[in-house]
């Protein structure tokens with residue numbers, strides 16, 4: 001179970017143990033994060049699971065698929081560190097990942 005660092009919209013930080021084999025979004029919700037709405041259930045079609053990963057993690061995560069790229073192109077708070085947490089399947093490689101929940105669109 002990798003541990004990740006999650007910064008909420010209010011700046012509060014928490015270490016969250018996440019499970020392999022399910023998405024980052026599912027893990028965040030399972031950990032009780034209420035800022036990740038995930039309204040589409042993980043289909044890359046709502047953008048409400050948007051997170052910003054720490055700069056050093058941008059190139060360490062699996063590349064974006066077409067659906068993720070398309071959805072994020074519509075996201076108002078997109079930046080170079082944007083990812084849809086529903087499109088990231090957690091593995092041991094996520095140990096130490098730091099992310100911030102993107103502002104509400």
Ligand code: FES
Pocket residue numbers: 025037038039040041042043044045046047048049050071084085086087
């Ligand atoms: S849960 Fe809807 S885009 Fe990720």
